[in-house]
Amino acid sequence: MIQFKTDEQLLLIRKAGRIVSGCHAEIAKRLRPGVTTLEIDRFVEAYMRQNGARPAQKGYKGYPYATCASAGEVVCHGFPKDVPLREGEIVTIDMVAELDGWMADSAWTYAVGHVSPELERLMNATKHALYQGIAQATAGKRIGDIGNAVQRVAESEGYSIVDAFIGHGIGRSMHEEPQVHHKGKAGTGKKLAAGMVITIEPIFVTGKPYINIDQDGWTARTLDGSIGAQYEHTVAITDGEAFILTS
16 A cells, blocks of 8 residues: 655655765765775765664665665675775665655665766666656656656667666655556556655666576676666655655
């Protein structure tokens, strides 16, 4: 069942979202060749706790870290590693902060130093698709409108969407209804209404969209070794433009 949020509850999620966005701003300053994603993970956990929040991913179904850190052919749910990042890589850092019982979720793909034009194009297309999806996230629209907007960007740019991982409602729980697919037919699916809070989080890959999960039960990597990028915001549905809670 979809949980509708009051204006006061939206402000509480926004407070959690500001901690998430603050973490991402600090990561952008720190993430460079030679840094490890395990160092980033430790920084994020310390940052959240210093700001009164809890890293909600840590301990979720046994997940052992405060962040997911995905690089190379790993497109989602990668474990942070004590391995120095290399010039020219891209890496996605995904996190959820819980503050006073309310959660906000955001993933961002970062360039490690200077990246190739091909990877820069992948990142730009995926980010553009996120905001195209957000533009459809208004009361009266449908879930399929979001997915269709994302899909049209992927098709026009020649990328595949890893639709095994989808957006979702969020609030007091990390994953609530509705499910938000990043493919779809416009005008179909659940109708959006003011008070809903969802994540939109497309993953684009340069090759085929098929993935395999490692033995750790979490790490998702492409079968063909292709590279992926992901961008995610938590957004509130309103009668006007979507309110980005993790900006």
